[in-house]
Amino acid sequence: MGIPVRITFEQRGDAPRRLSLLVPMGSVVAALVFGAVFLLATGYSPLDTYSNMLSGSFATSRGVTDTLALATVLICTGVAAAFAFQMNVYNIGGEGQLYLGLIGAAWAGISLGEHLPSLVMVPLVLAVGALSGAAWIFVPAWVRSRLGTSEIVSTLLLTYVGASLVEYVIYTPGSYFRNPNTPFPQGRLVAASAKLDPFGDSRLYPTIIVSVVVAVALAWVVRRTEYGYRIKVIADSPKAAQYAGISARRTTMSVMLVSGALAGLGGALLVVGPYGKIEPSIVNLGYGYAGIVIAALARNNLAAIVVSAVLFSGLRVGGEKLQITTDTPIHIGVMLQGAILLFALGGEAFRRYRIRIVRTGVAT
Amino acid sequence: MTDASHEVARGPHHSGGVAPSALSAHRIVKRFPGVLANDEVDFDVRAGEVHTLLGENGAGKSTLAAILCGLYQPDSGHLVRNGVALHLPTPRAGLQHGIAMVHQHFRLVERFTVSENVVLGSRDLDFRLKRGQIDERVAAVAESYGLPIDPTATVGDLSVGQRQRVEIVKALYQGAEILLLDEPTAVLVPDEVEKLFENVHAMTRAGKSIVFISHKLGEVVAISDRVTVLRNGRVTGHVSGKGAADARELARLMVGRDIEMRPQRATHPIGHEVLQIRNLSLALGGVGVLSDVSFNIHEGEMVGIAGVAGNGQRELADTIAGLVTPTGGSIAIAGTMCTGRGPIHSRELGLAYVPEDRLGTGLVPSMSILDNLLLTRERSVLVDRTSLRPEAARLIDQFEIKANGPDHPARKLSGGNAQKVLLARELSGGRTTTKLLVVCSPTRGLDVGAIETVRRLLNDARSAGQAILLVSEDLDEVMSLADRILVLYRGRIVHETPGETASLAAVGAAMAGVLQGVA
Incomplete structure (x- = not known):
């Protein structure tokens, strides 16, 4: 007995280029369809819900600026994740490095203070934030490159330590980072020179330029420089790297430090932009973890991170607004994010395999 | 499944009249993405003979062997076993029809003993393994083909040649009548090659059919009763009769042109x-x-x-x-x-x-x-x-x-x-x-x-x-x-x-x- 038809997966010799674009887009569509099933089942109109989400995120100028504002930090954490992932180093702790970037940038913004002009102060704050992120990954990077200790575990666990640190510096009475003038625990504001102004009356800051430039510059580094060449050799075949005398140890170390610095930069951009202080709610926002999803969606292509981060932000912003403007629960937006990731990763199969239905003729 | 009780020497070992084919493949076509691996290939092997599949890498000989043992299904064409059309959806089905492949890269569990490896995958084992009994049976099968091997030895301790013997014994134990040997000499030293060839002769004398897959001309000439040469998925030549094949001629069939096979040494005086x-x-x-x-x-x-x-x-x-x-x-x-x-x-x-x-x-x-x-x-x-x-x-x-x-x-x-x-x-x-x-x-x-x-x-x-x-x-x-x-x-x-x-x-x-x- 049985069906005289068999579904076979045939490996493609080489994935056609158009599929690299079609498959992610198809994944998004499939996820939306998947979400629609749940919306229908719970009594919401999928079309209304999606059009509300769209107007909240991409279809209005307010939506667009809000989306880009969120994308500013997500590009950083996305690039941080993808830069490490492309060398098969899994920095899962971008979240924690982001916290440290926030703390470091706030420290620089408060203490290096008043006398420096904005033109010096802002880059300085960003640099300190990035260095703080790098410092947070230093130990995982060192033990990974020397001893081969799993960076997945070490970076992830440090994230919890980082979250506690954020809470510690804000909730401890008398803390340097705490605003002494409010009874309610709040972050202390950085010097005015360390803070940028948003575009017009939007919530979008010029920091978006920094994010995009960093992503594009890093993509260029990987493509054109000797450093990028080394990364690609190690990523593809560590044995070939050894054969050519390329030190995997040193390169792994530096890639992890850069990855941590990028996540830290994301935190610093929040300080220079919308926050102006340490905002303890950061530990509930998951911007660092979102970077992992964004990297996966962009298949670790650094320039494509910009696109996937904007898409992801749009979903999130749209989902949040949905809750405000209608009675649709925010979880619909969260579920759609999860669905998109799942479909994007599953879609890889279509890129790598050709799926054929074969008539076997003989029932077995 | 048969075990130790093998009939011995029933095959007419190229004595005058042509024996019927034990297994034959007709007009086999197998296509992979971008490659036509087998293009209308005909092949057959009789009881008691060594039929070699000769060809370069990528000529399609491994594909054909995989089809013969049920690992792949042909896109078109069919197999005939003792005059009956045969469909082999899996290697296990191949085994049930007495066709077994000895892979170039052995598929043995190093921590297991020889007998444990041999009976691995057998479906007629009792819940409680009767080791002594199994060891005896394995030893009996091995001995009847001049393959001396200690059934209680751990495979991890054996040499490459001995491991190959375990693979062959395993195939025989499972009742194989037709053995496909995929590049069996690739891993052996000259001495072990000699021994392998003796085992092959013992098996053919007992009426087994051997499909020998190789690209080494010397040994092909030495062991084959018949040779089928493949090039780019097609049969380019066929030579019958023991020792009738000439290495230079086979090389030409295999490559499609004449090949220089002279040794080359330093011509210049050696320097610093x-x-x-x-x-x-x-x-x-x-x-x-x-x-x-x-x-x-x-x-x-x-x-x-x-x-x-x-x-x-x-x-x-x-x-x-x-x-x-x-x-x-x-x-x-x-x-x-x-x-x-x-x-x-x-x-x-x-x-x-x-x-x-x-x-x-x-x-x-x-x-x-x-x-x-x-x-x-x-x-x-x-x-x-x-x-x-x-x-x-x-x-x-x-x-x-x-x-x-x-x-x-x-x-x-x-x-x-x-x-x-x-x-x-x-x-x-x-x-x-x-x-x-x-x-x-x-x-x-x-x-x-x-x-x-x-x-x-x-x-x-x-x-x-x-x-x-x-x-x-x-x-x-x-x-x-x-x-x-x-x-x-x-x-x-x-x-x-x-x-x-x-x-x-x-x-x-x-x-x-x-x-x-x-x-």
Whole structure:
């Protein structure tokens, strides 16, 4: 007995280029369809819900600026994740490095203070934030490159330590980072020179330029420089790297430090932009973890991170607004994010395999 | 399933009249993405004969074998077993019809004993294993074909030749009447090849059919009753009668043109010493891999290292190339010590290294030919691909590499072309002109045409005055190319002989660890 038809997966010799674009887009569509099933089942109109989400995120100028504002930090954490992932180093702790970037940038913004002009102060704050992120990954990077200790575990666990640190510096009475003038625990504001102004009356800051430039510059580094060449050799075949005398140890170390610095930069951009202080709610926002999803969606292509981060932000912003403007629960937006990731990763199969239905003729 | 009770000698062993086919394949077509692996192939094997499938890599012989044993299904065409049409959806179905494959890469559990491996996958075992009974049965099967093997030995402790015997016993135990032996001699030393051939004769005398898959002409001539030659998925020739096949004729059928098979030696007088190795020893993880290895190589000389895989050859090459720091002893290239100073330093002294593992060590698979040329060269902070492009194009041309230009990714090259890229890079010199070339298994897995090219390139490099260390498990290759042969056995040089006067017997014995004339 049985069906005289068999579904076979045939490996493609080489994935056609158009599929690299079609498959992610198809994944998004499939996820939306998947979400629609749940919306229908719970009594919401999928079309209304999606059009509300769209107007909240991409279809209005307010939506667009809000989306880009969120994308500013997500590009950083996305690039941080993808830069490490492309060398098969899994920095899962971008979240924690982001916290440290926030703390470091706030420290620089408060203490290096008043006398420096904005033109010096802002880059300085960003640099300190990035260095703080790098410092947070230093130990995982060192033990990974020397001893081969799993960076997945070490970076992830440090994230919890980082979250506690954020809470510690804000909730401890008398803390340097705490605003002494409010009874309610709040972050202390950085010097005015360390803070940028948003575009017009939007919530979008010029920091978006920094994010995009960093992503594009890093993509260029990987493509054109000797450093990028080394990364690609190690990523593809560590044995070939050894054969050519390329030190995997040193390169792994530096890639992890850069990855941590990028996540830290994301935190610093929040300080220079919308926050102006340490905002303890950061530990509930998951911007660092979102970077992992964004990297996966962009298949670790650094320039494509910009696109996937904007898409992801749009979903999130749209989902949040949905809750405000209608009675649709925010979880619909969260579920759609999860669905998109799942479909994007599953879609890889279509890129790598050709799926054929074969008539076997003989029932077995 | 039959077990120990085998009928013996019922096959009319090529005695006059033609025996009917035990298994035949008719007009088999099998297509893979981009390749027509089998194109209307006809093949048959009779009881009691050895029918060889001869062909280069990629000629389609492994595909045909996989179809014969049920691993693949043909796109069209059909199989006939003893006159009855046969459909084999799985290898297990093949086994039920008495067809078994002995794979080139053994599929044994090293921690299990011989009998445990033999009965693995049998469906008629009792819940409680009766070890004594099983051991006896396995021993009986083994003995009836002259395959002496201890059923209680742990497979991990056995030599490669013995493991192969376990695979064969397993097939016989499962009731195989037709055995497909996929490149069975690839891993064996000459002595073991002899033994294997005796076993094959014992099996054919008992009426078994053997499908022998090989690309080594010498042994094909020696063992086959019939030979079917495949090229590019098609049958290009058919030779019957024991010993009727002529190696040169088979080579022509296999490749499609005449092949030069003469040994080549150094023609120029040998010059200064380029490589000096003194008392080299190496231990990895506390296990001795090389001990007290000393030898020199001169300009224009090719020294061959012969040995069975795993006797320290690869480690010796890696150590000379600076990838591994030796535990003791010294290495000097062109008079400069380079022990433990890393591959870049050695390359600056004139080393070039073609490792055994082409794609993955010698070449980065995902990278283009151009980027792969950069791998062992000096690179500036901004990688300058533009100025290398013309040279890449020139090398592709000069080394006759089949590729769509310098941007062709390495992983999409055939084995032969990948090797040519590797040789092109290493011979063209990067940091300095090449003085010492270390090559490991340079022709392994290549087709005859590519083997010819690679050997010619090595010979040209020798004529140009480069010192060459040839490490190869292909004894014929070492014998026909090297000016001097060193045999490595358990990390020691146990035999040294000039290539011209080397005797296969002496080198083979040294490889097997039977000490003769220690250098």
